[in-house]
Every structure is written in structure tokens, then in C-alpha cells.
Amino acid sequence: MDKVVLVVDDSTTVRKFVAASLNMKGFRVVTAADGVEALERMPAEKFDLIITDLNMPDMDGFEFIRTLRETPEYRDIPIIVLSSMTDLKNKDYALELGALAFLEKPLSTEAIQREVFRFVNKTIQHTG
Numbered sequence: 001m002d003k004v005v006l007v008v009d010d011s012t013t014v015r016k017f018v019a020a021s022l023n024m025k026g027f028r029v030v031t032a033a034d035g036v037e038a039l040e041r042m043p044a045e046k047f048d049l050i051i052t053d054l055n056m057p058d059m060d061g062f063e064f065i066r067t068l069r070e071t072p073e074y075r076d077i078p079i080i081v082l083s084s085m086t087d088l089k090n091k092d093y094a095l096e097l098g099a100l101a102f103l104e105k106p107l108s109t110e111a112i113q114r115e116v117f118r119f120v121n122k123t124i125q126h127t128g
Helices: 012-023 035-044 061-070 088-097 109-120
Strands: 004-008 028-032 049-052 079-083 101-104
Touching: 004 012, 004 035, 012 028, 012 109, 028 035, 035 049, 035 061, 049 061, 049 109, 061 079, 061 088, 079 088, 079 109, 088 101, 101 109
Parallel strands: 004 028, 004 049, 049 079, 079 101
Antiparallel strands: none
16 A cells, blocks of 8 residues: 655645655555645545645744644644744744644755655655
């Protein structure tokens, strides 16, 4: 069974880049443009990992993480923050709320894959 990752970011470009980076390693990726849309997608899937931005309309990443951690059926899903809001205050707050890692934009395909594999216990498939 494929591992399923939810990517939450208001940038279509970022969603497509992260999805392509993970698809090439066999992950199935579902995307959402903000926390509200992501929460609407939650009941339909069992996500193995969530990658979220912080700065988004309607529901930002902080509120999204807080909501997930307060909801029993979602509280144990690993969350990685992928954001350009890289000051120490934002990093610490995201981790305090329950994110497990904080990645800074812009990011390479390899860095995304490495962090995702770290939390879903898969061995990286080397190509070439």
C-alpha cells in the first residue's frame, strides 16, 4: 500500500514541486491550499505524513497544526513545516505546537525526500 502525504500550501508551485518530489519515490500526494481545505480532506484519507506551510489564508499553519494535535484521530500524524517564515520564534512555536521538523524554503527535492522518509520509515530508493 502506498504511503499518503498531505501537502498544505497556498502556492500552487510549491504544492506541485513537493508532490512531484514525493511521487517519484512512490508516495501518493494529496494537496490543499490552506488549513481549512486540508481539514476538509482529512476524513477521506489516512495520511501517513503532513507537510504544511505556515503563512496561508483562511487558516494558517499554526492553527492547522494546533487543530490536528487537539483532534484525537489526527494527533499522531507526523507534521513537517515547510516555510519561508524562518525566524527562531516561528520555528520554536511550530515545534511547540507539535510539528516534528521545520524545513526552510526554497528546498531541494533531496531534502524533502530525506525528511519525509525519516518520518515514514521507508528506505530511500536510490536511482542511477
